[in-house]
Amino acid sequence: MDHYAEAFYLASGCCFRMIQAEDGTGHAQHCPYPIEWRGRFQDGTGKWHTVEACNGHRADLIAVQWIR
Numbered sequence: 887m888d889h890y891a892e893a894f895y896l897a898s899g900c901c902f903r904m905i906q907a908e909d910g911t912g913h914a915q916h917c918p919y920p921i922e923w924r925g926r927f928q929d930g931t932g933k934w935h936t937v938e939a940c941n942g943h944r945a946d947l948i949a950v951q952w953i954r
Contacts, residue, residue, distance in 0.1 A: 892930055894937065902927060902937035903946070917943060925950035 893904035901917035919940035925947030
């Protein structure tokens with residue numbers, strides 16, 4: 887699933903990825919899909935983060951666990 891640049895969000899309860907706003911403004915918005923996975927994500931500086939993701943953004947994570 888596409889995402890907006892390399893922008894991401896580090897809050898529990900929502901997908902970590904930002905996506906292109908549907909209103910055509912070119913801005914980012916939070917991915918609206920429900921979270922299903924928790925895993926580790928490495929940012930552009932090499933720092934690791936534990937994040938939650940929807941099914942469509944799961945491929946961006948390692949050490950993935952399904953959230954029930």
